[in-house]
Amino acid sequence: AQSVTQLDSHVSVSEGTPVLLRCNYSSSYSPSLFWYVQHPNKGLQLLLKYTSAATLVKGINGFEAEFKKSETSFHLTKPSAHMSDAAEYFCVVSDATGANNLFFGTGTRLTVIP
Amino acid sequence: EAGVTQFPSHSVIEKGQTVTLRCDPISGHDNLYWYRRVMGKEIKFLLHFVKESKQDESGMPNNRFLAERTGGTYSTLKVQPAELEDSGVYFCASSMSLAGGYTFGSGTRLTVV
Numbered sequence: 168a169q170s171v172t173q174l175d176s177h178v179s180v181s182e183g184t185p186v187l188l189r190c191n192y193s194s195s196y197s198p199s200l201f202w203y204v205q206h207p208n209k210g211l212q213l214l215l216k217y218t219s220a221a222t223l224v225k226g227i228n229g230f231e232a233e234f235k236k237s238e239t240s241f242h243l244t245k246p247s248a249h250m251s252d253a254a255e256y257f258c259v260v261s262d263a264t265g266a267n268n269l270f271f272g273t274g275t276r277l278t279v280i281p
Numbered sequence: 282e283a284g285v286t287q288f289p290s291h292s293v294i295e296k297g298q299t300v301t302l303r304c305d306p307i308s309g310h311d312n313l314y315w316y317r318r319v320m321g322k323e324i325k326f327l328l329h330f331v332k333e334s335k336q337d338e339s340g341m342p343n344n345r346f347l348a349e350r351t352g353g354t355y356s357t358l359k360v361q362p363a364e365l366e367d368s369g370v371y372f373c374a375s376s377m378s379l380a381g382g383y384t385f386g387s388g389t390r391l392t393v394v
Contacts, residue, residue, distance in 0.1 A: 203385075208387065209387055210284070210285065210372070210384075210385040210386050210387040210388065211324075211372065211374075211385035212385075213382055213383070213384075216382065257324065268314065268326035268329060268337060268340070269316075269324075269326060269383070270326075271316075271323045271324040271325070272323060273322070273323045274323070274324075
């Protein structure tokens, strides 16, 4: 079975400081992992995805995530937060067996303090 | 390219009424998905269409929910009769292939009072 745990429901950072949003996953198979972001009144936007290629995945807007199989983690990072990064972030897993529905974490709301 | 369009964006209905949500996927995307987020919970899968056929409806909560995709184009999700616990945000997504990325719509916020 697939599941995702986002360890923080809310993270606050100051503008210009690093961002770390934590995610641990559980999967019976080789997982595909994603981070999505939702800005207010917008749809879910794909930030990045891991599909068994390079373990360090670069996404849009300066975000990146590292797949660590030994730790079953897929944490999202960004070196320097911008005000426009304030949003809700979802870690998502999809197994690679062909069952293509996605399993979402409960979300982490990122606040950026000016 | 137009994205995934959902309407209405918001709907407030009384318990026992019927509501129909609509999703227009990206043109050419055979795969269409419905997801739902109830208050305070994670976003959960409801069902998956491939063209007009239901590929997987294991996430549908009960028989008050009926999804259709006439002609393999747009999809509707009907809730009849609506209950208080149906309140939440309903997302639609589409993709060209199973290996392809999903594009999500902005969601429909349903409030049942």
